[in-house]
Amino acid sequence: MGSGSSKDGVINKDVGSTKNSVIFVQPGLKGVCQDSALATENLILTASCGDAGSTLVGVFDGHGLSGHYVSKTARDQVPERLKAAVESTQHELAHVEGAAAREVWMRVFSGVFSDIDEELRKDLFHNRDSGSTAVVALRLGSELIVAHIGDSRCVLARTARAPPNGKSDGGTIEALQLTTDHKASNPAEKVRVQEAGGKVLNYMNTIDRIFLPGKSEPGLAVARAFGDFELKSHGLICRPDLSVRSVDPRDQFVVMGSDGVWDVLTNAEVVEIVANAWPRSKAAKQVAQKAVAKWAEEKHANSRDDISVAVLFF
Template structure:
């Protein structure tokens, strides 16, 4: 397909899908989702376990089972450009099924309609996982969310989209499925030392696997160039010979133009069997991780883990992240974090 026709072709396909949507009177009912309150700042906490509560092993004749006690905090803050607060395009949800099982997700929208798309995907994911918690098909979930976003008549996903990082804890296994760069991290304590391990790997265009896919489908990976030729910022996805779309991630939901040159909605999936040494999980949009490394975030969170205060951990992490943003940048990105404690610290 000629360069000049790519944008027109995708726009035509999108318009056709929208026309079909208007002609089918039952479409809105088919994709009707639960109404969740959108908030610039959201705070949730499940429960704070009693100080005398202790995790313990329960033994039977065949297996040794850990008693997991989930509790969490979450917080989302809008960023600002210069002196003006911007629209928060981050979304999140956290739901406890029982003490040992729950679902948690962070979405970070981008583009003109990024906030609408991240809201739609949040609601779609939550409806799906609560309905099919025991039998979630992650590939199908992401594919359906992407398809619905691409055909939706109320927002434009040609150059708008969202990340999505979903954590499902069930049967003592952490399942992580993700697209984009909203990171999930596990913190474990071994021999009095905190160990961090990434449950997700940021989908960046410069990664060899991602770059090969993009280039094989006609895309081009490069950094943004100033007029003097100087490169600035992260690697981005472009159409060869064009200055768009310039997406700074290699996988997302939405982003129809970038999809034509190798940006994928197919998630990576990782599983982790929970052990007695696992302490907590942190899920955050890229605004959290931009100027704080994994170890710094783990150390800050651990102090709140000792006091059984996940909400306090969220507040501290966003506070420190904002301080770093103001040191090194003229603006501040939206920052969203969910902290999930896997056990009571009094063990």
């Protein structure tokens, strides 16, 4: 992505770029920044990568008193744990496709996320009531795998199909959301939490949050996360949802962000910003800058959330 891009295998943290990706974290105005991001090129390689190689990017949004610790721990552990998991299953992955391949990838990412959560569990003093979301995208050659927990989001930008009359300007970009926000208000997530004994209530006429039975805490807005161990026996899980797809010529890039982005910008707005960014190594920062401006316009400027953006170009 230019002379400032890092070398293969180097893990960029929070701000930086690789040949095919760029990340940017903009601290908010609530105190310690609890967001983090990563990007690395060709750390994970399999026979299927070919000349395209591999790119790994991720965004992590912490919450609670020690949310910064949880998000950074997850950010730091994902690359090597995922590398080891892929290497141990690459023979199996080379001989399966379709639904069978997706099952293997689910096992890989579920195992990585579970192992990170167990590592965090060793420090209950900090992580009992603190946690983090995660959205991670791995491109291996022509294959794209996206795993996520919480409400950090991944959106695919692709060239729109020509209309039936065949007339098209050839440059229209459409946004396709690849993840579903795991908010407490999500009907499926709410049912699962309630069946596990958690209590989901609307908090001060604003948003649904998860509480312990008979208590007015912790009031968590997401239904899947690392950490937050006091809720793990009441419906909160760290099992990711997964999107597995083959990258085709219409696909241009994926952009990931914490809710500091999506609370003020639509999927289409974010895709447009990235598509028009030049040089593209500034794309993530330009999304963050637009989100900062929107927070100032539409919300209380002094309560602006942390903002994390990661872009993976195809």
